Amino acid sequence: MNKIPDNRAWWLVLPVFILVAFSALIPLMTVVNYSVQDIFGPNSAYFVGTDWFREVLQNENLQASLGRQFVFSAAVLLIEIPLGIGVALMMPTSGRRGSLCLILLAIPLLIPWNVVGTIWQIFGRGDIGLFGWALNEIGINYNYTGNTGDAWATVLLMDVWHWTPLVALLCYSGLRAIPEAFYQAAEIDRASRWAIFRYIQLPRLKSVLVIAVLLRFMDSFMIYTEPFVLTGGGPGSSTTFLSQTLTTMAIGQFDIGRAAAFSLVYFLIVLLVSWLFFTAITHLDKEK
């Protein structure tokens, strides 16, 4: 039987295409246009070619900010992914206790970013904050507004508190999708707890872990509100991450052309890293 190819269904994609064009493509094109001009408004734009890109790439402040951003995102992934898997493994599988755990875990996810920043800003204070006060009382000299290490630890702790539940919830749903027969087979083989994790649970968690790693990478790479509220980027510029540098440039200094060039470089980095993660993990899957 000869099948006649009919691709008319592709027209159904048209509404999405139009939506994406308005929400992503046109703004992106505009950013590209701005990045080659010294611009204050459509009527006062001067073509400068690739000068902004050259300046952005050779600017030491931006390079430092980029370095901090990579360290932060790497730390976030290294802490949150194993911790999230651990929490999911320890959660009760069903019943009331399971539901209670799910609700408790979901609470940090429901809190808006600026509120999370404010909570930790107060929590970490040495005079009225429980966390800061307790640390100082047991003899640890802790001051997140004056000490770079403390500021970093607090920003990281805040992110771990806010977003590990997301990883845990994703892993929990992945774990619940494993058929009971797998565990029964493992029991017959007298598999150790580690072997069950390594050969049954971890491979089955791969697809949710791809999503978790991607979401956490992109989110941590774009982080703005929480450190901005908590430390304001300080002390000095030790917790000033990329998006804060970008915002200061675009809105604070109204340097739109330079900020546009900077955001395109930022975009290319996110695109590359996300693509690498995604390709690495999906191709590992295919090889199996």
Place this chain on the structure above:
Amino acid sequence: MIAWMSWTMPTAIFFAVIAAILLAMTVYEVVSPCTERKGFLPIATTRGDRLFIGLLTSAYIHLMFLGLSEVSLWLALGISVVWLCILLRWG
């Protein structure tokens, strides 16, 4: 709509070339559909994958020229075009 986007001739040409490439690839795909295959890249890719990889690496080639040297970008463009062709054919 055009005014606030602040178009310039170089960026218009840039997007027109990208659109033309996408259009040509679509037509090529309809005329002769591709299959995933393995070339010199470490992963099996389709034609679209190779185009994406080629464009992304070309962007990085340009950034490297801008950030690390004072050499004209026309050289970066030349290298990128050759690289894109190699990638599409043998990647």
